[in-house]
Amino acid sequence: MTEVGSARRRKEDARLITGRTQWTDNIQLPGMLYVAYLRSPMAHARIVRVDTGPARREPGVVAAFSGRDFAQEQGSLPCAWPVSEDVVIPDHPPMAVHEVRYVGEAVACVVATDRYKAADALAAIEIEYEELPAVLDMAEALTDTAPKVHEAGNRAFTWRFGNGDIDAAFRDAPVVVDRTYVQQRLIPSAMEPRAVVAATDGDAFTLYSATQIPHILRVMLALTTGIPEHRLRVIAPDVGGGFGSKLQVTAEEVLALLLARRLGRPVKWTESRSEGNMTVHHGRDQLQRISVAAERDGRLRGIKVDLLADMGAYLMLVTPGIPLLGAFMYNGIYKMDAYDFGCTGVFTTKMPTDAYRGAGRPEATYALERVMDELAAEVGLDPLELRRRNWIRHEEFPYTTIANLTYDSGNYEAATERATTLFGYDKLRAEQADRRERRDPVQLGIGVSTYTEMCGLAPSRVLGSLSYGAGGWEHASVRMLPTGKVEVVTGSSPHGQGHVTAWSQIVADALGVPFEDVSVMHGDTAVSPRGMDTYGSRSLAVGGVAVLQACDKVKEKARQVAAHLLEASPEDLEFAEGSFRVRGTGAGRSIQEIALAVFAAHDLPDGFEPALDADATFDPENFSYPHGTHLCAIEVDTETGQSRIRSYVAVDDVGKVVNPLIVEGQVHGGLAQGIAQALFEEAVYDADGNLLTTTMADYLMPTAADLPDFVTDRTETPATSNPLGVKGVGEAGTIASTPAVVNAIVDALRPHGVHDVRMPCTPERIWRTLAGVRGGAA
Amino acid sequence: MPRITVTVDGVTYEEEVEPRLLLVHLLRDRLGRTGTPIGCDTTNCGACTVMLDGRSAKSCSVLAVQADGCDVLTIEGLAADGRLHPLQTAFHEEHALQCGYCTPGMIMAALDLLKEDPDPSEEAVREGLEGNLCRCTGYCNIVRAVRRGAQAMSGREVSAS
Structure with a gap:
């Protein structure tokens, strides 16, 4: 390779x-x-x-x-x-x-x-x-007297899931932390x-x-x-x-x-x-109540989640499924005895919501990682130490979580170790203590987010069990042309992810052909008749694997022809650098020579169809579970509410990496979108239901000047659920970063008595929050 | 209808245009120069940035009649004699694009930035590109590409990335 x-x-x-x-x-x-x-x-x-x-x-x-x-x-x-x-x-x-x-x-x-x-x-x-009459607020929409968006009322659905004895977990729990978080509505803005x-x-x-x-x-x-x-x-x-939109x-x-x-x-x-x-459908817009029961030493007993999810006015393609994609993620990387999740979908007179980068998992990860910081403060532990006491240790994989998912692999210790080193965690904590001591008006906050997420959508059987209308497989065709060049047809449909490059790399290694000799076709149902497309960080972990499997089939066909031409048994052939050779002799045939021989069809094994191509459809046996540790240092001016990200370190584990440049790019872009939710973006409706953020002047996507340079690195724990060992990366940055940033802001302000700042944490919001806890007029 | 003469990427066109026609629509719908895309309608995103008589302009905020007698350079005219412009090469080398929709405007805006500051700091690039939005890259690699392109344009040694 x-x-x-x-x-x-x-x-x-x-x-x-x-x-x-x-x-x-x-x-x-x-x-x-x-x-x-x-x-x-x-x-x-x-x-x-x-x-x-x-x-x-x-x-x-x-x-x-x-x-x-x-x-x-x-x-x-x-x-x-x-x-x-x-x-x-x-x-x-x-x-x-x-x-x-x-x-x-x-x-x-x-x-x-x-x-x-x-x-x-x-x-x-x-x-x-x-x-x-318009109805905009979810809680109001659920009252008996609320105007009805539809004849049948404003309740779109209820959905519950649980495991373990949640009552026992909360009964007599030494520590209970109960918080409500607002996932503001976002506009995807491709x-x-x-x-x-x-x-x-x-x-x-x-x-x-x-x-x-x-x-x-x-x-x-x-x-x-x-x-x-x-x-x-x-x-x-x-x-x-696209980003889901x-x-x-x-x-x-x-x-x-x-x-x-x-x-x-x-x-x-x-x-x-x-x-x-x-x-264009909006994203997020949930009201999250999360309660966590723990021992005095910080060990988790159980977590309860109660969601209201704003559907907007209609259910679009996967609108009601978005909160369900988070339902299995509120336990994150942690061990506990019990878990309980409930969600109510609510109709309001607003644009429908649907998938937006992360789709359900950013919301879950946000609430969990925020409440973990609250619990750390409650029991008097460093937020990283609290996480260490609760996370699944690397030797415990594969691990079946309280949400009944089996995480195939991971190493939270290694990613955290690497991140704290790159970040200079202890030194920043010392600076923070110093600023607190000096009552510096500019306080330093350190935000931690140790996340995992379920992606690589998805095992078809699991989707079926969740009432989704389709499967989660992906298809690929690989064909060798008479001149030895290779055409790949993928059912995955890129819009910036770099499939053509990554698939070429996979094929080049699998068939031993030059990278330049591979072309990749996609996105046209006449060219690519079968596919499940691109979302949910699935392209590589599902579609890329299908490409590899199609290559393997092509190679096996070529082996039959090579054996025939070399008058050897197929088992006696070894394949390396694009050629089949008879073990122990110099005799060989390149795969390009075989492609031409198949085209000519003059001398093929009996019954061999003259085509060196193959189709493969990969249906994953499990989701993919990338993970990582993100650390964010933010300076917050307690007099003006202005915040500035001083450093951001992301260490992600996305398993084996096909192209590190593309992976880093996905992480960068993901971070920008997650940070944007934390600090800048919100779709705002007025009391009559008019959208106020209709332009890019009103809806504040971050510019280059608003974001820092990111420090990114990786640990590599191969996935065991697919032959490439890869995990999804498209959404990880967005999922991890929002809580890292808000945790940092709250950490900066905690000595002032602040326990939460509603997103987006604009200078005004921060200033008003501080004014509120100081008892001043805001 | 007003008659205008405008040179786009080295080719001179004479066109009769409605007074309200935007330059970007002249380029895209009339002249078939679709390399310059449109990302918004309030001049915030910068995707449609072109060079108008040597200065960057958002072509969604310029009327075609205002471009009468002007020389317009778009992303399609940037490579000369079959050779990519150093900024184009740098964007490729630094993986400064994903979907690529903002790229034409980003490169043209960077070209203007480098005219004023041929060796910008990271901060200067970030401030200088504030009028161009990208949703894919998080900007890190765009900043690197602009600085790399600057080095290549001034003939200085290109540091390993």
Whole structure:
């Protein structure tokens, strides 16, 4: 193995650094029309009347429609995760017909010859609403007198899970810490706005979309629109980031197909950022009550969790499943006797929530790692010492947790040891003590986060047991061409992760071919017919393994041919550096020679089909459990509330590493998003349900100037659940970093009597929190 | 409709445009120069940054008519004679892009930054790129790439990364 593990520069970059890209919005088709949507300005209203006639008379307008015009064919946007028996999945028309339930919901559209004319004509649509009361707060939504978002009420589902005797764990517990945390609503903010192009020849349809999930989208669109699956091709061209936000079946995708069918011309829709902030599904938005029972020495007895999860106005593709992905993670890396989890999904008149980087696990890890720091303060232990007393020791793996997951491997001691060394933990603690002693107005806080997470979604049987609508396998095809070059088709669908480079490295090692001789195809259901796409840090741990397994099959086929040509027994051949050799002799054939021989088919073993290719589908037996220790040092000015990250150390264990450059990049980006939740970002609605953070001027994504340089390192404990030994890395940084940062801020302020600061911990929030505990007017 | 003359990546175009047409839409929809993407509608993200007569400009906040008589350089015109610009090479070498959507704007903004400060500190790069958002990289490698590109452009020894 020489390629796997090396910091190969990416094959993807050549196009991206020269502008030879193919974003969906770049696509121009002959006769193409542009779509613009009229969206509800009200959080909750009945649609009394819509007249699109005046819009149709505007210049350049080809057609204009309201929801009523598509009521018979638009179906309902799908929810593929009916989590419980009691789940309520309301009808969700792509364009509202009778009622709107969040600001931004589409009510009508214009189709015109250019994007400006389409946008202009929206103003000519006449629409009359009868306003209904908005309901924004989850607790209020669950009261008997609350306005109903849907006829069936505001409770979307309840879901419980537990193990061990939780009452016994809490009965007579020497220490109980009970906290409530707010997971604020976030806007995923991929840099490429959503865009979709649909075309039809009257029978077959092609849909281009900025999506993470071309394969899932094809199935769901076929089921939603009635277009037969075999007449629908979905293409994800270059996709500019996703972070979960493009793991969706959207109204605009469904309607693009219906408009193309109705008008017989290709249509394109590209959202503006302001439109996207309102209507790309949001993330997080949970209210978390977490109680922990412990011994006086800090050893955990049990944890109880009670969640309210804001669904928004509808259940979208996996909306209700997001909190469940956290349900198995509130115990983290720790041992305990009992665990109890309950969750209520709540409808409100806001944009639906759904997957956002980490999806459930960041929320769980945040509450757990925050409460561990509170417990450490309560029992008078250093936060790292408390964790040491509770974590699973490296010799205890594989370990079945109280949440019934079996962690295959890990070494929390090693990652923590490395992190504390890089961080200079003891020295920073000494500086902190000194500043506390001096009553320095600028206090130093140290935040700890020792996390694990379940990713590499997912064993199909487990998904089935959780009522998810599909499996968790991934598919790959590997084919050797006559000239010895290799084509790989992957069902995984990248949007920045570097699959082409990483898969080339895996194939180069497995088949002994040059890295440059491998090309990787993806993201087009006509090219890559089978796949489960990209999310949940699954690409390498599931899709990469499928690639390896397909290579192994190709190699075994080649071995048969080599044996035949060399007149040897297959068992007597050894394979190294791309050649089969007969043990003990110099005679050999390169795999490229075999590829040509198979193509010629002049002299093959009896019954051998002349094709040197193979398919493989990998269904993982277990999740993947990356882990690590993150340490954050923050200076907080107690007079102004201003905070500054002084250093951030992340030591992650993602098992074997295929490309350290890509892994480091994933960690960097993950850290930025987790830190963004801690310090900067929040989707804010006003009391009437208007989104206030519709632009990037209002929704504060961090810039380069807002973030520090990160110190990253790794320990390497191979996964035992897949032959590559790899674990997922895409979400780990986001999961770990949010609690590390907030723990640091609270640690800085704890001598002032502060036990929590609500996220995002802006200077104003910090200042108000301090003013509150000082009893001053805030 | 106003008639404008604009040079884009070395090619001169004469176009009749609506007065309200944005430069970025002229580039993308009319001239087919789709290498410059659009990331927002409030000039915050910087994805659409181009060089307008030698200074960086967010092409979503410039009207096409304002570019009349101007020379526009986009990411597509940056490589010369088939050779990548040192900043492009540096972005590749330092893994300073993932999805790549912000990259054209980031590189053009960095080009302008380096005109003013050919040897910027880490802090100067971070401050200088404040008008360009990236959601993938956490910026560490972008900062490294800009400093590496700066070294290459000034012919100084490139330190091992």
